[in-house]
Amino acid sequence: MLGLAALGTTHGAGAVETSVAIKQKVETLCQICHGIDGIATLPGAPNLAGQQKDYLLVQLRAYRDGSRHQPQMSVVAKMLSDDDIQGLAQWYSSIKVTVQTLQ
Amino acid sequence: MLGLAALGTTHGAGAVETSVAIKQKVETLCQICHGIDGIATLPGAPNLAGQQKDYLLVQLRAYRDGSRHQPQMSVVAKMLSDDDIQGLAQWYSSIKVTVQTLQ
Numbered sequence: 677m678l679g680l681a682a683l684g685t686t687h688g689a690g691a692v693e694t695s696v697a698i699k700q701k702v703e704t705l706c707q708i709c710h711g712i713d714g715i716a717t718l719p720g721a722p723n724l725a726g727q728q729k730d731y732l733l734v735q736l737r738a739y740r741d742g743s744r745h746q747p748q749m750s751v752v753a754k755m756l757s758d759d760d761i762q763g764l765a766q767w768y769s770s771i772k773v774t775v776q777t778l779q
Numbered sequence: 780m781l782g783l784a785a786l787g788t789t790h791g792a793g794a795v796e797t798s799v800a801i802k803q804k805v806e807t808l809c810q811i812c813h814g815i816d817g818i819a820t821l822p823g824a825p826n827l828a829g830q831q832k833d834y835l836l837v838q839l840r841a842y843r844d845g846s847r848h849q850p851q852m853s854v855v856a857k858m859l860s861d862d863d864i865q866g867l868a869q870w871y872s873s874i875k876v877t878v879q880t881l882q
Contacts, residue, residue: 713880722834725878731825744847775828776875777816 698763705752706764714768726773732765801866808855809867817871829876835868 702712709718714725724732738744739753740761756764805815812821817828827835841847842856843864859867 713878715878715880716831716834719831720833720837721831723830723876723878725876727826728819728822728824730823731819734823772879773826773828774877774879775816775818775826776877777818 694767695763698760698767701756701760701764702767705755706768709748710768714771724768725771727768729765729769732769733761736761736765797870798866801863801870804859804863804867805870808858809871812851813871817874827871828874830871832868832872835872836864839864839868 706712706724707717709716709721710724711717714723714727716723735744736753736756739746739749740756742750809815809827810820812819812824813827814820817826817830819826838847839856839859842849842852843859845853
């Protein structure tokens, strides 16, 4: 039997709290690989749409401090402040995703 | 304007090629954190539903060879054969996900 499970919240609600600065960072730093909506646009890049916020925070900090390494992300993460990381994790985690579940 | 973008393929199609052994590994090794349908069930664990297959392959191999480290995954990945990694990446990437896109 198939069912549907929704992840995240709508961008409509999240957008109210998303600063212009964060949207600009998504557009300039993130979307080239991950898409503005978290659908990967580059082979090998992960989808981020509806991803768990805690996971995104941990991974962005790991790229920034060097404990996780990947050529593009290790460069990009070093440009991010703590507030940027919070805002970008909020951006991608808040995209609404529906998953077809198997019961 | 809102739109919908579908990722992955249906499990119905993928299931034909999914061996019993892979399903057992999903049930015994993966689902406790990532859910059988790729919806994370543990704080800090990522959703894997509809994730890019190439990304999953690279990450599973990185956990296995030690180039990426995480307490649970570093243990689990060492139990996986090359075929297991292929099968598990296929499992999670083939779960159908619909993303609400912003146009």
